[in-house]
Amino acid sequence: MxxxxxxxxxxxxxxxxxxxxxxxxxxxxxxxxxxxxxxxxxxxxxxxxxxxxxxxxxxxxxxxxxxxxxxxxxxxxxxxxxxxxxxxxxxxxxxxxxxxxxxxxxxxxxxxxxxxxxxxxxxxxxxxxxxxxxxxxxxxxxxxxxxxxxxxxxxxxxxxxxxxxxxxxxLDDRQLAAGLAEVIKYGLIRDAGFFNWLENNIDALLARDKQALAFAIERSCRNKAELVAEDETEADVRATLNLGHTFGHAIETGAGYGVYLHGEAVAIGTCQAADISRRQGWLNDADVKRIIHLFKKAGLPVTPPKEINAGRFLELMAVDKKNSDGQIRLILLKQIGAATLPVNIPQELLEATLKSYGRT
Amino acid sequence: MxxxxxxxxxxxxxxxxxxxxxxxxxxxxxxxxxxxxxxxxxxxxxxxxxxxxxxxxxxxxxxxxxxxxxxxxxxxxxxxxxxxxxxxxxxxxxxxxxxxxxxxxxxxxxxxxxxxxxxxxxxxxxxxxxxxxxxxxxxxxxxxxxxxxxxxxxxxxxxxxxxxxxxxxxLDDRQLAAGLAEVIKYGLIRDAGFFNWLENNIDALLARDKQALAFAIERSCRNKAELVAEDETEADVRATLNLGHTFGHAIETGAGYGVYLHGEAVAIGTCQAADISRRQGWLNDADVKRIIHLFKKAGLPVTPPKEINAGRFLELMAVDKKNSDGQIRLILLKQIGAATLPVNIPQELLEATLKSYGRT
CATH class of the missing domain: 3.40.50.1970 (Rossmann fold)
Incomplete structure (x- = not known):
């Protein structure tokens, strides 16, 4: 133990x-x-x-x-x-x-x-x-x-x-995959070494290898515990845990609670956040591909539901705890293993991702 | 100001x-x-x-x-x-x-x-x-x-x-009186000098004399602020603010929310608490009379509603935030100006008060 x-x-x-x-x-x-x-x-x-x-x-x-x-x-x-x-x-x-x-x-x-x-x-x-x-x-x-x-x-x-x-x-496979979405998130926001480990061990995790799971749980909890200890009420760095969550919550609310599992919605939302991060010039194409590939291998969806169009996304995202005086703010990635604090997003960039990412 | x-x-x-x-x-x-x-x-x-x-x-x-x-x-x-x-x-x-x-x-x-x-x-x-x-x-x-x-x-x-x-x-007279119940409470639990002042100035307060009211508000807030500063989450001395409230809440819930104003129920409950304190040998008859007299002069009720009998009181009091593992605990008075912390009450004492105080 x-x-x-x-x-x-x-x-x-x-x-x-x-x-x-x-x-x-x-x-x-x-x-x-x-x-x-x-x-x-x-x-x-x-x-x-x-x-x-x-x-x-x-x-x-x-x-x-x-x-x-x-x-x-x-x-x-x-x-x-x-x-x-x-x-x-x-x-x-x-x-x-x-x-x-x-x-x-x-x-x-x-x-x-x-x-x-x-x-x-x-x-x-x-x-x-x-x-x-x-x-x-x-x-x-x-x-x-x-x-x-x-x-x-x-x-x-x-x-x-x-x-x-x-x-x-x-746990059924769908629930296991949903959990892996948050595990992958820790790698993305602050632990590049863990992200690499996940790329190499995703098959073991999906096969429910006990040792691999125990390692992933402990490493995830350690990352979370450090952020929480530093910022209990999310005034600062704890907000990075919300990578993909603004999109994800919009998907959960928009599709109707219970249609997507939370982790599934977060997986899609993280890919959307990665897409904006690329448009910002922080991630390159290869980074984004690695991220999408890992979520896919974990058995997670990576594209937003068709019935939530860009306009509806914007409407749903207008209610989010990171917003300030009504302005939408997002956690993005500077690189794999390094997230930003909440940043105001130029409207045209946000719309570009909402209209094009996963929409083809 | x-x-x-x-x-x-x-x-x-x-x-x-x-x-x-x-x-x-x-x-x-x-x-x-x-x-x-x-x-x-x-x-x-x-x-x-x-x-x-x-x-x-x-x-x-x-x-x-x-x-x-x-x-x-x-x-x-x-x-x-x-x-x-x-x-x-x-x-x-x-x-x-x-x-x-x-x-x-x-x-x-x-x-x-x-x-x-x-x-x-x-x-x-x-x-x-x-x-x-x-x-x-x-x-x-x-x-x-x-x-x-x-x-x-x-x-x-x-x-x-x-x-x-x-x-x-x-504010209508009934609401003013209800507020005075909590004002009197501060005197009773920790400020005997203030209780004396209230006995001498109750007429001025009822006549809405601005100076008298301002003094009473400030003195009350000062007492409360001190207790809250010492014990924010009511682990200890803050509980003394609940003098009369266990009975009072039972009256409010039992009579139906909105029938009694909170302060009215607290006035009655405080008289009941004073009655138990007398049975415990802490207050004497004259103390209890002074307390009841002041509430009466303030225009407040001092006897419990007939429709809530002793059995119903016990039932209602079984749910109270001061209780511990289901045991009823009350704030009582050692003397005017000094309250106890929550104390377990011998059942026969509690029943004696519930059956006889204000029941004639």
């Missing part, structure tokens, strides 16, 4: 990465300071792993909430159902919430924990690659709004993250 | 207290760092003060949300309407929200600001005595749940609080 620390002063917490962690009761219970514990999970994960987690907390007053599965259910209404359960069970402010599932469960469980009685403790047990390498780390919690993704939420850090690589055995 | 500072490190902010502050544009605009500004107010306050506030922010992109008036509308659904407006107007993360109104508007506006894009700046312009002396200071934001008051929320500090004593001219 590896243990990484996210360094945030009194809000610091460990990420445990390894095999068989789900059955190590002590790993979990050392971070539970109360008798009341609620596990939030979804209908896909519950039959697979809920009993194993509950077994670890025998002797506690344990409740559970099983959410429907899918990005389309990441709403304020569904979070409200978690509040109903907590209140019906008379859970106190010292209760603990365990989010057991992928990014959607983690985001909603974390947001419920952030808001219930103005904040209760919570633990993340991510069960998808995407959640293990990205969404469970860093304290971003929240829900979608019909007009924009992740528009309602809070920065709220967990007590710990338990990333058990064994749970990836039950 | 007086300026008090709530000392919270990088989250420190000033409270401005005085006359004519609503028309001092610079007071407001020095705390606005963006072009996009949204004013959240309600249907009672809008016709009285909205135009005066909007006049101060000419030149900004100003939007407004006018909420229905009353505690029964302090819900997640209504906050959701604020998100709709912000997103429809494409407001960015650097936008500023101004909460113009009483405690309900401040709590909801603050919570919307805390959650919109994981946090935008907000300013409080409290327009009731209760909001000026209590709810606008200290960063407690949130909404009610059918099963419990203020159960969903966040600690989120404003950029500043502007308390203009002139707005109290339009």
């Amino acid at each position: 590896k243990k990484l620390l996210v360094e945030l002063g009194e809000r610091s917490y460990p990420i445990y990465i390894g095999s068989g962690l789900l059955d190590q009761a002590g790993l979990l219970t050392q971070h539970i300071k109360s008798r009341q514990v609620i596990v939030v999970t979804n209908e896909t994960i519950a039959p697979l792993y809920l009993d194993r987690v509950l077994k670890n907390i025998q002797g506690y007053i344990a409740e559970q909430v099983i959410l429907p599965d899918g990005e389309q259910f990441k709403t304020l209404d569904i979070v409200s159902g978690i509040f109903d359960k907590l209140l019906t069970c008379k859970f106190s402010r010292n209760a603990t919430l365990i989010a057991l599932g992928g990014g959607v469960v983690g985001d909603m469980g974390g947001f419920a924990a952030a808001c219930y009685q103005r904040g209760i403790a919570f633990l993340q047990i991510p069960t998808t690659l995407l959640a293990q390498v990205d969404s469970s780390v860093g304290g971003k919690t929240g829900v979608n709004h019909p007009l924009g993704k992740n528009m309602i939420g809070a920065f709220y850090q967990p007590q710990c993250v338990i990333a058990d690589a064994d749970v990836l055995d039950t | 007086k300026k008090l500072l709530v000392e919270l490190g990088e989250r420190s902010y000033p409270i401005y207290i005085g006359s004519g502050l609503l028309d001092q544009a610079g007071l407001l605009t020095q705390h606005i760092k963006s072009r996009q500004v949204i004013v959240v107010t309600n249907e009672t306050i809008a016709p009285l003060y909205l135009d005066r506030v909007l006049k101060n922010i000419q030149g900004y992109i100003a939007e407004q949300v006018i909420l229905p008036d009353g505690e029964q509308f302090k819900t997640l659904d209504i906050v959701s309407g604020i998100f709709d407006k912000l997103l429809t107007c494409k407001f960015s993360r650097n936008a500023t929200l101004i909460a113009l109104g009483g405690g309900v508007v401040g709590d909801m506006g603050g919570f919307a600001a805390a959650c919109y894009q994981r946090g935008i700046a907000f300013l409080q312009i409290p327009t009731t005595l209760l909001a000026q002396v209590d709810s606008s200071v200290g960063g407690k934001t949130g909404v009610n749940h059918p099963l419990g008051k203020n159960m969903i929320g966040a600690f989120y500090q404003p950029q500043c609080v502007i308390a203009d004593a002139d707005v109290l001219d339009t």
Whole structure:
């Protein structure tokens, strides 16, 4: 087992990465300071792993909430159902919430924990690659709004993250690929060596080679932990984690939540960001090809959906957390392994990419 | 004008207290760092003060949300309407929200600001005595749940609080009295000298003597600012501000939100807490009489509603943020001017008060 620390002063917490962690009761219970514990999970994960987690907390007053599965259910209404359960069970402010599932469960469980009685403790047990390498780390919690993704939420850090690589055995190929999109992102924004490693090991990752996966998870979490430690609330460098996300969120919102997996939309969006970066004169043609090729090899889509035209993209991108006073700002690439901070994009450049990249 | 500072490190902010502050544009605009500004107010306050506030922010992109008036509308659904407006107007993360109104508007506006894009700046312009002396200071934001008051929320500090004593001219007598309940509370929990002053000046306050009101507001805010600075997230001494609130919240929830004003419910609850404190042997009969007498003189109710019997009280009090693992805990008085931290209450003592105090 590896243990990484996210360094945030009194809000610091460990990420445990390894095999068989789900059955190590002590790993979990050392971070539970109360008798009341609620596990939030979804209908896909519950039959697979809920009993194993509950077994670890025998002797506690344990409740559970099983959410429907899918990005389309990441709403304020569904979070409200978690509040109903907590209140019906008379859970106190010292209760603990365990989010057991992928990014959607983690985001909603974390947001419920952030808001219930103005904040209760919570633990993340991510069960998808995407959640293990990205969404469970860093304290971003929240829900979608019909007009924009992740528009309602809070920065709220967990007590710990338990990333058990064994749970990836039950992940379907599409979900695995979606996770790889965020893994590749770390290489692109700040870790060229990791990008090279990914090019050489993508087949092993797709074959679910345990060693390769463990390495990729740890390297990804280390990159993320460093950025989060440096800039918890995304005033600065943490924004680079949003490479491809402005396009990606527009795709998710525009196509309807749940049609594209988050990682799929990010893969397409990153290729669009690479295309603009080339138009800016930062990436060359060969760089862009390498990037698109790696996403493709990972089994990810790389072209935007036809039904979202340039005009609709602009409309959807007008609502984004990096925007300032209504001006669209994007993370771009100076080179493979080096992202920019949010930059204002000349309108004609943005339109050129929206109209031509992936449109032939 | 007086300026008090709530000392919270990088989250420190000033409270401005005085006359004519609503028309001092610079007071407001020095705390606005963006072009996009949204004013959240309600249907009672809008016709009285909205135009005066909007006049101060000419030149900004100003939007407004006018909420229905009353505690029964302090819900997640209504906050959701604020998100709709912000997103429809494409407001960015650097936008500023101004909460113009009483405690309900401040709590909801603050919570919307805390959650919109994981946090935008907000300013409080409290327009009731209760909001000026209590709810606008200290960063407690949130909404009610059918099963419990203020159960969903966040600690989120404003950029500043502007308390203009002139707005109290339009406050009806019932709202003024409700504010005095929280004013009296400060005397009871930590400021015996202020309690004595209140006994001697309650008539001047009820006659809306400007000097007396200004003194009471400042003294109250100073007490609150000290407690908040010492204990922002209510791990310790801040909890003393909840004197009477466990009973009070039960009354508000049990009677139906909007039937009792918050201050009215707190007045009753404080008398109940005083009754238990007497049974504990801390207050004597004369203390309890003084307390009840002052609330009565302020025009406040002092006995619990008949329809909430002891059993129902216990049920409602089982959900309270001070509870720990389901055990009811209360703030009591050691003497006038000195509150306890949350204490577990022997069940028979609690039941004795619930069954006999104010029940004859």
